[in-house]
Amino acid sequence: MTASTANDQRFREFKMPDVGEGLTEAEILKWYVQPGDTVTDGQVVCEVETAKAAVELPIPYDGVVHELNFGEGVTVDVGTVIISVDTDPGAGPVAPTAAPAAEAPAAPAAPEEDEEPQGRQAVLVGYGAAPSSTKRRPRRQQPGVPAQPAALQAELNGHAAPAVAPAPAAPVAAPAPAPAPAPVASAPAAGRPLAKPPVRKLAKDLGIDLATVAPTGPEGIITREDVYAAAAPAPAPAVAVPAAVAPAPVPAVVSADRERRVPVKGVRKATAQAMVASAFTAPHVTEFITVDVTRTMKLVQELKQDPDMAGLRVNPLLLVAKAFLIAIRRHPDVNAAWDEANQEIVYKDYINLGIAAATPRGLIVPNIKDAGTKTLPQLATELAELVSTAREGKTSPAAMSGGTVTITNVGVFGVDTGTPILNPGESAILAFGAVKLQPWVHKGKVKARQVTTLALSFDHRLIDGELGSRLLADIAAVLEQPRRLITWG
Structure with a gap:
């Protein structure tokens, strides 16, 4: 067995895996090991951030860390070796493998001193000619002009001077005719x-x-x-012109000190690309409705006291999510996707409800799988886990894949509503605005009621105006009369 083969079997290389669905790169956030540390199969060695989430990578080998190929903060392509492990550290020093490669260039005999500097040399295909393989025709000397020194002539031609200056037969030019001395100053x-x-x-x-x-x-x-x-x-005068215009650029220099530049990568880069692709691919339509949610807010308080909801987080978003799911169940054609490649509409018999979550790394949209089949306590449990995991930066790529519709809760920021952009591949997104006390006509009288505004954006290729309007109206109806959670659910 050669030394090279032995080393290949001893040192195992771990490549950056595709931890998502077709991701091409990931950024190394943190190394948990250093060269010389002992690792075991399944041990987490680093944390990386993909375009979807932060993920911890386990090493599949036992041994000692030999080398970390990249530092923290470096973005690495999928399939690139990021760490190597010595699986047999007790075998002693690494067998040398570089010697044969070093001996290879020694095979051709060195050129003799009496050979021309432009002597024949082997040239590797694709690497261009060797530095000394090109001959330059000597410059013809003009009559009456002294020959230039070799170093000077080489510098003027843009080349380095030859190591050994040729011994010119310059004295032959000395007996030139009388006009020779005059052109020296005007060569x-x-x-x-x-x-x-x-x-x-x-x-x-x-x-x-x-x-x-x-x-x-x-x-x-x-x-x-x-x-x-x-x-x-x-x-x-050329110097005087800039002096007169000099005061103009001063504001630009000052403002540069008040700017910060942050590379766009990871989740933020993926979000930006996805939003641009969605906005210019799916024809968006957004509809709005303002609804009295006073009864829903009272139900939130009652559910907090319900023994079946003990220990669970009950908030208005939970009931909005439930109302959205019930409305989709009444209008199942909303839950679809557009297949551009096959020119087909794909109707889905499951609802994966995405929840837009703001995290330190940017906006992500994990989803609750089969949310349409969950009871209210189950939905509350999964919603709480989803939000907590997202804030910790531990959301897996699988949790953000396969969504069908999404809710974005802009009301937590005191915003009335907005025109949300579809999550790529989904059919609709519902924006839930702030709940505020407003004057409202209730039973023929103007009273202070708790009111919110909902905005529904949908893909107009999948959902026409009538279907979108019916869906939004049903969501509002459930929130205005939450007893429909029972009668429609």
């Missing part, structure tokens, strides 16, 4: 002007012909100052 006029690539680009941008620029640099090189001088002999 650009006799041949290609000498300038570094940035200077050439500057001249091109300014529309300056380098042949007309008098060089002042060493060896007759044209400098940036030479180009500026040729473009504007008196550059002072």
Whole structure:
């Protein structure tokens, strides 16, 4: 068995799993282990946040943590190795496997000193040519212009100077005709002007012909100052213009110190994407109704004293949820989904009731499975557990999948109502506004009654105006006369 095979069997790699339904990435929130810690099969090693929830990941191996590949706060793609475990720590040091790879480059013989720098070298496909595999044709020397030093010429061409400067036969050019000394100071006029690539680009941008620029640099090189001088002999006005406009940007600099930038990721990113997709995919219709819920509020107080509800959280949201479920049972066609791929409407014989919950990580919508079959005590129990789990950030992706309709309780913030956006894949969402004492005509007299406003948004591909209106009216009827919880339920 080779050392490499032995290491592969000894070290086990744990990859980021898909803890949801088709999720592609997750952020590492916290590591519970460090390199050198002993772990056992099933032990939780880290907590990650997906686009739906925070989830704890157990390791499926026994051994010692060898390496953590990512730190906390890093978003990792599903399928990427995040931790490796040494399953046989008593086997001693790791067998070396890097030696053969290091010996591989030694196979080709090193080039002899008398070989050309552009000598033949192996080039890996896809990695481009080796640095020394390209030959450059030597620049033809202009008559009467002294040859430039190798380092200078290489710098002007944008390349590093060769390690060993060639020994030029420059003295041959010395006996040149008499005009030779004169062009030394104006070398650009006799041949290609000498300038570094940035200077050439500057001249091109300014529309300056380098042949007309008098060089002042060493060896007759044209400098940036030479180009500026040729473009504007008196550059002072260029400096004066920004000075006159300088006060304008001052407010922007001040406001930058009063801004905060927070990366959008995890639950907030998923929520934003889902809301955009829903708003521009499903044709939303929102209807409103204002209802007297005085009797429902009295029933809430009575249920708190009921022995069957002892120890349970009873609040107005519980009865609104029950009224919503009863209304859907009376109008089952509301409980449907639009299948775009197959161009079908999918009617569902179960109701998974979503409850929009605000958490420190953002808005999530876990749902109560088969809520339509729950008794009032069962619904109260599951509603309390759902809210508590969401606030703790422990909601599982499964709890947020498969919803059919949703309730959002904006009334807890003192808001009358709103126009809620559908949770993707669902048919309707009910906004429950604040309950307030208002003047209301009751039995022919104006009295102070407890009133709320409900808003129902629905997918107009699935629910037409009549069906949506009947559904909302039935919800209001149950809340106005809560005895219908018995007669209709």
